[in-house]
Structures are given as structure tokens and as C-alpha cells.
Amino acid sequence: MKRHSSPSRGARVLVSGGCGFIGSHLCDALLARDDLSALVCVDNLWTGTVDNIAHVRDSRFSFAECDVEKFTSDSLFDEVYHLASPASPQWYMSDPQRTISANIVGAINLLRYLKEDGRFCYTSTSEVYGDPVVTPQPETYLGAVSCTGPRSSYDESKRVTESLLFEMRRTRGLDIRVARLFNVYGPRTRVDDGRAVSNFISQALSGAPMTIYGDGTQTRSWGYIDDIVEGLARFFWRDAIDYPGPLNIGNNREISVGGVARYIGDLTGQPEIVHMPSPPDDPTNRCPDLTLANKILPGWKCEVPYEDGVRRTMQWFRDVMKPSPDVRRAK
Ligand code: UDP
Numbered sequence: 318m319k320r321h322s323s324p325s326r327g328a329r330v331l332v333s334g335g336c337g338f339i340g341s342h343l344c345d346a347l348l349a350r351d352d353l354s355a356l357v358c359v360d361n362l363w364t365g366t367v368d369n370i371a372h373v374r375d376s377r378f379s380f381a382e383c384d385v386e387k388f389t390s391d392s393l394f395d396e397v398y399h400l401a402s403p404a405s406p407q408w409y410m411s412d413p414q415r416t417i418s419a420n421i422v423g424a425i426n427l428l429r430y431l432k433e434d435g436r437f438c439y440t441s442t443s444e445v446y447g448d449p450v451v452t453p454q455p456e457t458y459l460g461a462v463s464c465t466g467p468r469s470s471y472d473e474s475k476r477v478t479e480s481l482l483f484e485m486r487r488t489r490g491l492d493i494r495v496a497r498l499f500n501v502y503g504p505r506t507r508v509d510d511g512r513a514v515s516n517f518i519s520q521a522l523s524g525a526p527m528t529i530y531g532d533g534t535q536t537r538s539w540g541y542i543d544d545i546v547e548g549l550a551r552f553f554w555r556d557a558i559d560y561p562g563p564l565n566i567g568n569n570r571e572i573s574v575g576g577v578a579r580y581i582g583d584l585t586g587q588p589e590i591v592h593m594p595s596p597p598d599d600p601t602n603r604c605p606d607l608t609l610a611n612k613i614l615p616g617w618k619c620e621v622p623y624e625d626g627v628r629r630t631m632q633w634f635r636d637v638m639k640p641s642p643d644v645r646r647a648k
Contacts, residue, residue, distance in 0.1 A: 327354030329392065331430065333385040333423060334400035336365030338505045339440065339498070342546045343398060348375050350554075357381060359388050363415070364403045369505050385423035393432045396554065399424050399478075400440050406468060406596065407511030413470030420474035424481055428491075436492040438553045441479050441563060443499040444472040448600040455606035456497070456563045466598040479563065486561055494553050499567025499605045503542030503626060504633035514539060514627065517578050518634045521585040531595030533575025536602045540568040541626035544619040551614045560613050565605035568619035580624070584631060 330347055334340035335358030347356055355377050358370060361384045370380060381388060385401040402419045403409040409416040424439065431437055446454045447462035454460075462472045485491040502514040510516070517527045548566040552558065575590075582588030610617065621629075 327352050328395040329355045329357075330396045330398070331357045331359060331390075331394045331427065332398045332400065333359045333388070333427060334365060334402065336360035336362060336367060336369050336380070337400060338365075338369070338404075338503070338507070338510075339501060339542065339545070340365065340398075340400040341369035341505055342503075342542050343400065343549060344370065344373065344378070346546050346550045347398075347554075348373065348378060353377060355379070357390070357394070359383060359385055360401065361385070364405070364408050364507065364510075366507070384419070386418055386426050388426060388430070390430050393435070394430055395432055395435050396438065397427050397431050397435065398438045398440075398553065399427055402471070402474070404442070404471070405511045406471070409471040410467050416470040417474040420478045421481070424478045428485070434492070436494065436554075437482060437485075438494040438549075439478060439482055439496070440549070441475045441495050441497045442471070443497055443565070443567065443603050443605065444468065445476050445479065445497060445563075446600075446603070447472060448598065449602065452602055453569060453604040453606040454565070456565055456609055458606075463598055467596070468598050483561070493561045494558075495562030495564070496549055496552055496566045497563050497605075498545060499540055499565065499603060500537040501540050501542055501545045501567075503630050505542070506630070508634065508638060513537070513574055513577055514581075514630065515634070517581045518585075518627075518631050519638065521581050521587040522631070522634055522638055524587060526589040526591045527578045527582065527587075529574060529578055529590055529592050530599065531574075532592065533578065533590075534573055535595075535599060536571045536573050536604070538568050538571050538604045539577070539623055539626070540566070540619055541621040541623070541629075544568065544621055548610070548614060548617050551617055556614065558613060564613055565607060565610055567605040567607075568623070569605050569607050570619075570623060571602065571604045572623060577627075580627060581631070584628065
């Protein structure tokens with residue numbers, strides 16, 4: 318691994334969005350590193366929760382509760398991981414300005430706290446491909462994103478943050494890593510997150526019908542969190558890689574939304590489905606071309622079959638949705 322710090326002192330690392338679903342798992346992976354001296358988790362708890370970091374018992378870890386755009390620090394960082402952003406359409410559409418600001422203004426602010434020879438890593442998204450007319454999508458595909466549609470706050474702020482980083486690399490030689498993630502799911506997703514897998518699980522577990530938007534034939538490629546974080550760890554810090562990205566990281570097994578709902582219905586014994594109108598600009602399909610990932614991260618692949626991943630996620634949801642002992646006593 319390329320070291321960005323003096324080996325004697327260890328790396329000072331910042332994760333924005335570290336209380337979020339993916340961010341908190343990334344913090345766990347970073348804390349497994351013995352060359353890390355400090356990990357600062359920055360999060361405003363908009364979509365992240367302190368529950369996601371409550372298990373951390375490590376003196377190197379600290380939490381700064383603030384907007385990433387307003388974060389300040391007296392010292393610089395060897396590595397910055399910028400994940401602060403809502404990722405669920407329901408959440409980012411509820412406050413587009415805040416979403417755009419977290420991604421773009423957040424990145425601009427964090428760049429001020431990166432050491433000159435530090436590395437800036439960014440989790441971009443398959444949303445940069447919009448509703449793709451090429452499938453599977455290679456990194457070279459320029460996408461079909463609407464810059465005026467309801468998904469644009471997320472899609473376009475991810476795209477422009479990519480631009481910012483690639484241009485900083487071109488003009489200043491900044492060391493960057495840009496990953497494009499495809500529909501990640503797993504434990505620590507909010508119960509009210511609103512994305513398909515988590516929504517279907519929380520609906521089915523609470524006895525409500527699962528809401529399919531449209532006819533359910535639209536597809537996504539669902540990646541289990543452990544596999545995705547393993548890919549990120551290898552790309553961002555573990556492997557000796559001389560490639561800035563963009564790199565697709567995801568599962569290339571494409572499954573329809575209807576297929577997901579039916580599987581969760583079978584598992585929970587609550588198979589009821591209601592169809593609702595499709596949200597505008599909902600992509601019809603999404604699947605990563607992993608040719609480049611196979612070359613850059615040889616041997617890495619999504620190991621957890623979707624069926625196991627959904628079971629594991631469901632178990633986690635069962636645990637967090639269980640009424641607390643006090644509530645049970647009061648009944
Ligand atoms: N979806 C659905 N019911 C839900 C949540 C999502 O049918 O309760 C659909 C959504 O319209 C989309 C797909 O599932 O076609 C994936 O949506 P998600 O929000 O998980 O991710 P994204 O749209 O960002 O890929």
C-alpha cells in the first residue's frame with residue numbers, strides 16, 4: 318500500500334458521512350488498519366445515525382457532528398474519504414440544495430484539509446449513467462442524465478464532484494480515487510431509507526404491502542455492503558494501484574425490482590404487493606461492466622449471493638425493528 322504518512326506517526330484520516338450506511342462500514346474497515354493514527358468521522362446526522370458508530374471502541378476514532386461544508390480543523394489529513402450525501406431518491410429529492418451542497422461544497426471544503434501529498438477518495442455513483450442506453454455500463458459510457466429532472470441534484474452533484482477531482486488531478490496533480498457504486502444494500506440502512514430492498518423488508522416485516530413503483534420490470538444490480546466495502550478498501554488504500562478512477566464497484570447480477578419484492582415476500586410470508594406510479598426519470602436498468610474492476614482489483618468480486626445478503630439484511634432489520642423491552646412491558 319502507498320503510504321501517505323510518516324510510518325512512525327501513522328495516517329490521519331477523515332471520513333465524511335461516517336455515520337451513514339456505507340460510511341460507518343468504511344470506518345470499521347479503516348479502523349482495522351494498524352497504520353492509522355486518527356480517524357475523524359464528520360457527519361451532520363441528516364441521514365446518518367449515531368447508532369451506526371455506537372459500537373466503535375477505539376481511541377483513534379472521533380466524531381465531529383457538523384455539516385461537511387462547515388467542517389474546520391487545525392490539522393491536515395493524509396487521506397480524505399468523502400461520502401457525505403443522502404443516496405436514497407426520497408431523501409435527496411426532499412432537499413436538493415442541501416444534497417448539491419454536501420457533495421460539491423463539501424468536497425471543496427475538505428480539499429482545504431488534505432495534506433499536499435494526501436489522497437482524496439470519493440464515492441460517486443452509477444447514477445452518473447442516468448437511464449442508460451448501453452448495458453452493462455462501462456466507465457467510458459458518458460451516460461444519459463437529465464440536468465433538470467428530479468434526480469438531478471444527486472446525479473449532477475456527483476458528476477460535477479467527479480469533474481472537480483479529475484480537474485484538480487489534471488491541473489495540480491492531486492492524488493484521487495473515484496469509485497462509482499451500484500445500488501448497495503445491507504445492515505445499517507435506515508428503516509425509513511425508502512430504497513427498494515430496505516423499503517420492501519421494512520414494509521413486509523411490519524405487515525404492510527410492498528410498494529412497487531411501476532410494473533416492477535425495471536432492474537438494478539444489488540451489491541451487498543461487505544463486498545462493496547472490500548472493493549473500496551482495495552481501491553482506496555490497500556492495493557498498490559496507479560489508477561485514479563472512475564471505477565465501477567458493484568455486483569453485475571441484474572435483478573428486477575419485482576423479483577426483489579417477490580423474494581422478500583416469500584421470506585417473510587407477507588407477499589402482498591401494491592403498484593404505484595413510477596417516479597419520473599426512474600432508470601429502467603442498471604448493471605456495472607466490471608471489466609476494468611477485474612483488471613484493477615484482480616480477484617475481487619461480489620461474493621455474497623443476493624439471496625444471502627437479503628437474508629442477512631432482513632435479520633438486521635428484525636433486530637432493529639423489535640420493540641424495546643419497555644414498549645413490550647407497557648403492552
Ligand atoms: N422502488 C420501488 N419501490 C420502493 C422503492 C423503490 O419499486 O419502495 C424502485 C424504484 O422506483 C427503482 C428501484 O426500485 O426503480 C430502485 O430504487 P432505489 O430507490 O432502491 O434506488 P435507485 O432508484 O437510486 O437505483
